[in-house]
Amino acid sequence: MVPGSDDTICAVATPPGEGGVAIVRVSGPHAVSLVDRLVRLRSRRSLATVRSHCLYRAEVGVGVDSSSPLNDSERKAPLAISLDLALVVVMRAPHSYTGEDVVEVHCHGGRLIVNRICERLVVDGARLAEPGEFTRRAFLNGRLDLSQAEGVLEVIQARSDESLRLAQELLRGTLSGEINALVETIAGLLARVEAGIDFVEEDIAFVSEQELIGGLDRTIVAVDRLLATWEEGRILRNGAKVVIVGRPNVGKSSLLNALLRSDRAIVTAIPGTTRDVLEESALIEGLAVRLSDTAGVRKSEDPIEQEGIRRTGLALEEADLVLVVLDGSEELISEDEEILCQTEQRRRLIVVNKCDRPMRWSRESLSSLPEGQMVVTLSARTGENLDGLRRQVARTLVPRSLEAREGVMITKLRHKQALERASESLHSAKASVVGRLAPEFLAADLRGALDFLGEITGRVTTDDILDRIFSEFCIGK
Ligand code: GDP
Numbered sequence: 313m314v315p316g317s318d319d320t321i322c323a324v325a326t327p328p329g330e331g332g333v334a335i336v337r338v339s340g341p342h343a344v345s346l347v348d349r350l351v352r353l354r355s356r357r358s359l360a361t362v363r364s365h366c367l368y369r370a371e372v373g374v375g376v377d378s379s380s381p382l383n384d385s386e387r388k389a390p391l392a393i394s395l396d397l398a399l400v401v402v403m404r405a406p407h408s409y410t411g412e413d414v415v416e417v418h419c420h421g422g423r424l425i426v427n428r429i430c431e432r433l434v435v436d437g438a439r440l441a442e443p444g445e446f447t448r449r450a451f452l453n454g455r456l457d458l459s460q461a462e463g464v465l466e467v468i469q470a471r472s473d474e475s476l477r478l479a480q481e482l483l484r485g486t487l488s489g490e491i492n493a494l495v496e497t498i499a500g501l502l503a504r505v506e507a508g509i510d511f512v513e514e515d516i517a518f519v520s521e522q523e524l525i526g527g528l529d530r531t532i533v534a535v536d537r538l539l540a541t542w543e544e545g546r547i548l549r550n551g552a553k554v555v556i557v558g559r560p561n562v563g564k565s566s567l568l569n570a571l572l573r574s575d576r577a578i579v580t581a582i583p584g585t586t587r588d589v590l591e592e593s594a595l596i597e598g599l600a601v602r603l604s605d606t607a608g609v610r611k612s613e614d615p616i617e618q619e620g621i622r623r624t625g626l627a628l629e630e631a632d633l634v635l636v637v638l639d640g641s642e643e644l645i646s647e648d649e650e651i652l653c654q655t656e657q658r659r660r661l662i663v664v665n666k667c668d669r670p671m672r673w674s675r676e677s678l679s680s681l682p683e684g685q686m687v688v689t690l691s692a693r694t695g696e697n698l699d700g701l702r703r704q705v706a707r708t709l710v711p712r713s714l715e716a717r718e719g720v721m722i723t724k725l726r727h728k729q730a731l732e733r734a735s736e737s738l739h740s741a742k743a744s745v746v747g748r749l750a751p752e753f754l755a756a757d758l759r760g761a762l763d764f765l766g767e768i769t770g771r772v773t774t775d776d777i778l779d780r781i782f783s784e785f786c787i788g789k
């Protein structure tokens with residue numbers, strides 16, 4: 313799988329199973345000649361002569377002798393076995409997805425048809441593509457850098473408008489652009505530091521301490537700015553984990569159901585019915601949210617309930633946001649206070665439920681809430697102010713408005729980790745400038761920073777990293 317290998321790969325690019333249309337994709341130096349053996353254009357032209365990026369109507373068949381390309385009389389004769397009528401498009405290197413010759417056959421979406429086409433391609437010398445291999449080739453041939461290749465997968469997997477927008481930014485190369493600008497600055501500093509090392513006898517300063525510190529500070533600020541987008545970026549891409557807690561019977565399950573607008577969680581009047589942690593996905597203000605309803609946090613002798621309580625503790629640990637549900641129609645009891653106390657350090661919203669009934673207490677009865685603590689009063693039963701809660705959940709998870717969020721955000725752990733390491737190297741570089749250490753130390757740190765940044769765009773990479781990234785792709789992409 314090295315660039316320029318003469319390996320031609322094929323795969324069904326559409327999802328498995330039956331469908332209106334299926335696309336068989338072939339990429340590599342023999343793509344055109346291989347497909348030419350199994351299609352016959354309406355116009356009877358050879359695929360080798362058609363225009364790039366144009367669709368041609370063709371008959372697809374597999375019974376013809378595949379040992380050599382069709383000669384002219386064969387091309388005019390009926391195919392031995394006609395499988396389908398299809399559209400064929402040739403995209404010539406280097407202006408194709410992979411950068412190689414790519415041919416796609418758009419046929420009817422039947423399993424048998426696509427299987428026969430692929431079988432024939434393989435008999436004739438193509439190889440079935442591995443997951444993500446088309447995109448991997450695109451990367452190896454310089455059509456995309458690594459973070460853009462990851463963007464392809466992100467676009468395919470996006471489940472919310474926001475995650476799609478971020479994926480498109482990644483694919484478009486917005487992050488790569490910022491990284492490349494940083495790389496350029498650091499490489500410029502490094503070149504001058506190295507020149508200073510090489511010409512040390514001449515005692516010429518190629519770069520002043522001030523310039524070094526100025527350059528390093530600017531890159532550090534830029535890297536930190538990117539890192540600061542991670543919290544929101546991660547939540548926008550992956551969704552957030554929101555955990556609902558409260559003593560039994562305050563209406564946790566009812567609230568979960570109301571947010572999901574379905575009857576998934578069991579609602580009963582017997583305290584302690586929700587024994588396990590239930591997790592459901594919902595879209596809240598365009599944000600993907602995994603909601604879990606937990607067992608109460610109260611003490612219990614029942615081993616099953618104890619297990620539920622243990623899991624509640626775990627769910628709390630992982631939560632991006634905790635909804636503490638209280639029953640406004642009943643006096644607060646010590647259990648409520650306990651839960652309030654337990655969740656004080658967490659990002660949380662206090663939900664006062666059952667506002668359709670006479671309220672027995674007001675916010676003031678909640679002893680010493682931290683400043684700025686949001687309290688939302690609603691009714692899970694009637695749905696009153698449920699929208700208020702939705703808005704508040706979204707605002708708490710992603711505080712910046714949509715407009716303020718323009719630009720690059722870090723959404724992938726891999727990118728965040730590389731940036732963190734780059735930041736460490738840059739800080740260490742700055743420390744060696746300030747401490748007037750030998751320039752070799754500075755050079756080593758700058759090289760380190762370049763390597764870590766290069767991991768993001770794939771300028772620096774290993775087969776291991778590539779395998780890990782592309783194995784997440786589907787076959788045919
Ligand atoms: P959980 O134990 O906290 O999960 O509470 P449930 O959701 O099972 O609800 C306990 C009881 O409170 C049920 O009888 C619900 O119908 C009732 N309930 C829940 N939310 C409301 C509400 O907003 N208003 C009223 N009046 N009753 C509610």
Ligand code: ZN
Pocket residue numbers: 564565566578579585586605
């Ligand atoms: Zn419940």
